[in-house]
Amino acid sequence: MEPLFAQAQALAALLVARCQTVAVAESSTGGLISAALLSVPGASAYYLGGAVVYTARARHRLLDLKREHVRGLKSASEPYAALLAETVRHRFSATWGIAETGASGPTGNPYGDAAGHSCLAVAGPAARVCTLETGRSDRSRNMLTFAAAALTLLQEQIEAG
Secondary structure: OHHHHHHHHHHHHHHHHOOOOEEEEEOOOOOHHHHHHHOOOOHHHOEEEEEEOOOHHHHHHHHOOOHHHHOOOOOOOHHHHHHHHHHHHHHHOOOEEEEEEEEOOOOOOOOOOOOOEEEEEEEOOOOEEEEEEOOOOOHHHHHHHHHHHHHHHHHHHHHHO
8 A cells, every 4th residue: 555655645746736636436446546645644635525436326326326327338438437537526526536447356347347457537627538457356456556547547637737
């Protein structure tokens, strides 16, 4: 976790320097993205909130996304991750929304994605989605890798803006 915390520290400094905020919707990282961002003292200056959107029920209750909002979207896909990022951004009135959804392992998900598959998205002044495939079945290692990749994606978009 220490490398993730160090990464979040640099990201926090960037967000604070730009007076920007972030909200998080994550799935297979299980809260690690939020935990990293919250590990930095003074996180309330940039972190507005987050949700672990691990099930359809959580998606509905925490983000108010109903079936009609996600009709035709596979949950571990780039379009779904983009929807989560934009939704969490708007719900929290944040500068940035970040989302992660995937299959951490040790097996794949019911949608045919192998363990080590994650879709990441950032919404805000700049938007980007990407897919990460680790090729590993190690659940905890994949979770850390996905969280680090999400933080990197956010940092790249902030710096590009």
